[in-house]
Amino acid sequence: MRRVAVIGGGISGIATTFYLNKAGVPVDLYESAPAIGGRIGSERMGGRWLDFGGKNIGRKYRRFREFVRDTGDFPFEYFGFNTSQVIDGKVVSLTKEGRQLSNLFGFLKLAGPKGVSMLYPWVRAIMKDNAQGMLRTSFFNDIAGRFDHVSLADYFPRRCANHLIRPVTVRMNGAEPDECYPGNFGSNLALVLDSYEQLKGGMHQLLEAFADGRSGDLSIRTGHRVERLDRCDSGRGVTVAYTCNGQGGSITYGRVISALPAVQLSALLGGSLPEAVEILDRVRYYPVSVAIAAYRDNVFPKEQRAMVFDSTSPLSNAGAYGIHDLDLVRYTFSGKAARVQINPESKAEDVILQAEKKVLPFFSIAENIRTSMIYKYLSPGLCAYSPFHHKLFSELQQSLASFSGLYVTGDFRRGASIEACFAAAEETVKHLMTGELS
Numbered sequence: 001m002r003r004v005a006v007i008g009g010g011i012s013g014i015a016t017t018f019y020l021n022k023a024g025v026p027v028d029l030y031e032s033a034p035a036i037g038g039r040i041g042s043e044r045m046g047g048r049w050l051d052f053g054g055k056n057i058g059r060k061y062r063r064f065r066e067f068v069r070d071t072g073d074f075p076f077e078y079f080g081f082n083t084s085q086v087i088d089g090k091v092v093s094l095t096k097e098g099r100q101l102s103n104l105f106g107f108l109k110l111a112g113p114k115g116v117s118m119l120y121p122w123v124r125a126i127m128k129d130n131a132q133g134m135l136r137t138s139f140f141n142d143i144a145g146r147f148d149h150v151s152l153a154d155y156f157p158r159r160c161a162n163h164l165i166r167p168v169t170v171r172m173n174g175a176e177p178d179e180c181y182p183g184n185f186g187s188n189l190a191l192v193l194d195s196y197e198q199l200k201g202g203m204h205q206l207l208e209a210f211a212d213g214r215s216g217d218l219s220i221r222t223g224h225r226v227e228r229l230d231r232c233d234s235g236r237g238v239t240v241a242y243t244c245n246g247q248g249g250s251i252t253y254g255r256v257i258s259a260l261p262a263v264q265l266s267a268l269l270g271g272s273l274p275e276a277v278e279i280l281d282r283v284r285y286y287p288v289s290v291a292i293a294a295y296r297d298n299v300f301p302k303e304q305r306a307m308v309f310d311s312t313s314p315l316s317n318a319g320a321y322g323i324h325d326l327d328l329v330r331y332t333f334s335g336k337a338a339r340v341q342i343n344p345e346s347k348a349e350d351v352i353l354q355a356e357k358k359v360l361p362f363f364s365i366a367e368n369i370r371t372s373m374i375y376k377y378l379s380p381g382l383c384a385y386s387p388f389h390h391k392l393f394s395e396l397q398q399s400l401a402s403f404s405g406l407y408v409t410g411d412f413r414r415g416a417s418i419e420a421c422f423a424a425a426e427e428t429v430k431h432l433m434t435g436e437l438s
C-alpha cells in the first residue's frame, strides 16, 4: 500500500503509526512540535525526565503494553491507587492496597447507598466485559439514549456527584459533573476499576526508542505544522499543506489519518468541510495545568500519597509522582475554579505557592524546602466529549464520507485514556485497510 500520512505525533498518532506499520503500510507522521509525545510528553528537571501528562498505565491496558513490548525492554513499576479527601471535616482515604473492608467503607461514604445502587449496574457491565468501558459501546449508548439529557450532577445524588464523580471528572475530563454526561462515564469508570503501574524509565525513554527504532516504513516529520487538509482536485486523496521552519509545502496522499484532538482537526478543515467543523467544535476540551515540584524531604507518608480538593479549589489534586517518589509532588489544576484563576499567562511560582498553601494542613510542606519545579499549562488539556456523543460521532462519520481518503482517530473516538487512544487507532487502521466501520 502507498504511504499514509498521520497528522499529530501524540500517543494517538504514535498508536496509528504502530498499527499501520504492523500491517506493512509506510507512514509519514506529521508533528508540529520539535518532538513527538503531545500530552504524554516529558520535561527535564535536574538529571531526570518527568512526565507531565499521561503516565499511569492500567493493568488492563493490553494494546499499549503490546506496543511497549514491541518497542523494547521497558519495565513497569507498581503505582497503585491511593486517594484521600476531606468529608465533613475528616480525611477519608481509598486505596487498593490490601485494605478491602476499609476501602469498601470509604467507597460507601463517598457515594452514599443510593449512589452505590445507581453505579452498580454500570460497574457490573464493565466487570463482565471490559470492552464496555470505552466511549460508544452498546451498554453506554443505551445509557446515553436514556439519560444524556441531564448531566452527571443531575443524574447522581449530590453527595455521590461531589465526592465520587467529581474527583473522577476533574481529573480525567478537566470538567465538573455538570459538564459531563452519563453515556460517557463508562470510559471513566473502567479506569477507576483498573489498578496502575508506570514505566520505570518514564514515557521519554519509550518515545525516544520508538523514534530511534524507526525503519524506512516510518518518517517522523517533527517541526511540520499542518495548516490545511484539502480534497485533491481529482476527488480521490487528500492534500496536506504544512509549514516547516517558516517554509510552506504540500503533499497529496491517497489516505490521511488525523490523530488530532477534535478542536485541532476542526481548524484544518474550515475550507473543505464546514459541516464537519460544526460537529467537531461540539466536542469540549478544558485546560489543565500540571506542576511537578521536588522537596528536600518526603512530603507524603507511604499510606497516604494523594489528596483531591473540592470545587472551590483550583488545585484539583496533589499526589506523589511515583510510589518511591514521596519527595516529588505532582500538582494538577483543573475544573471550573482552575479555569477562573489560572490562564496561559499565570506565573508558575504564583500557581505553585497557591497549591502549597492548600496542601499545608495535610502534608509535610511547612518545614520542607522546595528544591526545583517544572510547570506546564496544557490547552487543549482534557477531553470532556459531548452529550449523546455516540450520535455526534455518527454524524461526523457521515460528514467525512464525502471526503474520500480522510480518516479520523483521537481521544474523542473511544476515550481519552492512553489505552482508549490505542483502541481508536486500531479500529481506524482496520477501517482504512478493510473499509469496515466501527
Ligand SMILES: Cc1cc2nc3c(=O)[nH]c(=O)nc-3n(C[C@H](O)[C@H](O)[C@H](O)COP(=O)(O)OP(=O)(O)OC[C@H]3O[C@@H](n4cnc5c(N)ncnc54)[C@H](O)[C@@H]3O)c2cc1C
Pocket: 007, 008, 009, 010, 011, 012, 013, 030, 031, 032, 033, 036, 037, 038, 039, 040, 052, 053, 054, 055, 056, 057, 224, 225, 226, 227, 259, 260, 261, 264, 288, 290, 378, 381, 382, 410, 411, 415, 416, 417, 418, 419, 421
Ligand atoms: C495532565 C494529564 C494527565 C493524564 N494522565 C493520564 C494517565 O495517567 N493515564 C492515561 O491513560 N491517560 C492520561 N491522560 C490522557 C492521555 O494522556 C491523553 O488523552 C492522550 O495523551 C492524548 O493523546 P493524543 O495523541 O490524542 O493527543 P495529543 O497528545 O494532544 O497529540 C496531538 C499532537 O498533535 C500535534 N499537533 C497539533 N496540531 C497540529 C498540526 N496542525 N500539525 C501537526 N501536529 C499538530 C500536537 O503537538 C500533539 O503532539 C492524561 C492527560 C493529561 C493532559
